[in-house]
Amino acid sequence: MTVSSQANVEESTLVAQARDGNTRAFGELVRRYEGKIFRLAQHITQNREDAEDVLQETFMKAYEHLDQFQGNSKFYTWIVRIAVNQALMKLRRRKTDKSVSLDETIDTGEDTIVREIAAWDENPEQKFSREELGGVLDTAIQSLEPLYRSVFVLRDMEELSTEETAEALNLSVPAVKSRLLRARLQLREKLTRYFKRKGDDAFAYL
Amino acid sequence: MLTCKDFLRELSDYLDESLDKEIRAKLEKHIAECPNCWVIADTTRKTIKIYKGMDAYPVPVDVQSRLMAALEKKMAAKK
Numbered sequence: 001m002t003v004s005s006q007a008n009v010e011e012s013t014l015v016a017q018a019r020d021g022n023t024r025a026f027g028e029l030v031r032r033y034e035g036k037i038f039r040l041a042q043h044i045t046q047n048r049e050d051a052e053d054v055l056q057e058t059f060m061k062a063y064e065h066l067d068q069f070q071g072n073s074k075f076y077t078w079i080v081r082i083a084v085n086q087a088l089m090k091l092r093r094r095k096t097d098k099s100v101s102l103d104e105t106i107d108t109g110e111d112t113i114v115r116e117i118a119a120w121d122e123n124p125e126q127k128f129s130r131e132e133l134g135g136v137l138d139t140a141i142q143s144l145e146p147l148y149r150s151v152f153v154l155r156d157m158e159e160l161s162t163e164e165t166a167e168a169l170n171l172s173v174p175a176v177k178s179r180l181l182r183a184r185l186q187l188r189e190k191l192t193r194y195f196k197r198k199g200d201d202a203f204a205y206l
Numbered sequence: 207m208l209t210c211k212d213f214l215r216e217l218s219d220y221l222d223e224s225l226d227k228e229i230r231a232k233l234e235k236h237i238a239e240c241p242n243c244w245v246i247a248d249t250t251r252k253t254i255k256i257y258k259g260m261d262a263y264p265v266p267v268d269v270q271s272r273l274m275a276a277l278e279k280k281m282a283a284k285k
Binding site: 015021023026030034035038039042043052056059060063064112114115117118119120124127130133134141144154156157159177178180185186187188191192195 | 214215217218219221242245246248249250252254255256257258259260261262263264265266268270272274275276277278280281284
C-alpha cells in the first residue's frame with residue numbers, strides 16, 4: 001500500500017473498490033484523509049496521544065463498517081462523524097477533567113454575553129511567537145464545551161458546511177448555527193484579552 | 207430599527223456571507239452606526255481567521271505505519 005497509482009481516482013470509485021475488497025483503494029482513502037482526521041482529532045481532544053488513538057480507531061472502524069456507508073453523504077463526512085464520536089468518547093473517559101460534559105446543554109435561548117469590547121490590531125497574532133500564539137489559541141479552545149468546540153472545529157477549522165457539520169455531529173442545522181455563534185463569541189471574548197489594541201481599555205464602550 | 211441583539215443573532219450568517227442582500231444591508235447600516243457591534247463583528251472575523259490558520263502536527267511516521275500495519279492485518283483477516 002505504499003505506492004499510489006490511485007491519487008487521481010474519484011472518491012466514490014475508491015469506496016466502491018474498497019467495498020469489493022480492494023485493499024489498495026482503502027489505503028488510498030486513508031492517505032487522502034489521515035492528515036485531516038488527525039488534525040481535527042487533535043483540536044477536539046486537545047491531546048496528541050488521544051488524537052493518535054482516534055486516528056487509528058477511525059479508520060479501523062470505517063473499514064469494519066464500510067458496508068454500512070450509504071453513499072448518500074461524502075465518505076469524508078462519514079469518517080468525520082466516526083472520528084468525532086471517538087474523540088468525544090476519549091473526552092468522556094477523562095473523568096478527572098471536570099469541564100467535560102457531553103450532555104446536551106440546555107438551550108435557554110439567551111444571547112451569548114459579550115463583556116469585552118475592544119478593538120484589535122489588524123494582525124494581532126503577529127505580535128506573538130508561533131509558540132505563544134499556539135498556547136493562547138489552545139487555552140481558549142480548550143475552555144469551550146466539547147460540543148461547542150466540535151462545531152467550531154468542523155465549521156471554522158475544517159471548513160465543513162453547516163449541513164455537513166450537522167450530519168457529522170447528529171445535530172439539527174439550527175443547533176449547529178446557535179452553537180457555532182456561541183463558540184465564536186466565546187473564543188473572541190477570550191482572545192480579546194490578548195489581542196486588544198493597547199490603550200483601548202480606556203474607551204468606555206459599554 | 208435593528209437592535210444590537212438582532213445584530214448579534216445574525217452575526218454568524220453575516221460573517222459567513224450567507225444572508226440575503228436585504229438583511230445584509232440592514233446589518234451593514236447598523237455596524238456603520240454602532241461602534242460596539244463593529245468591534246464585535248471585526249474581532250469575531252479575526253478570531254475565525256486566526257484559528258483557520260492554526261497549525262496541527264502532521265501524522266507522525268510511526269503512527270502512520272502502525273495504522274497501516276493494523277489495517278493490513280484486518281484486511282488480510284477479512285479476505
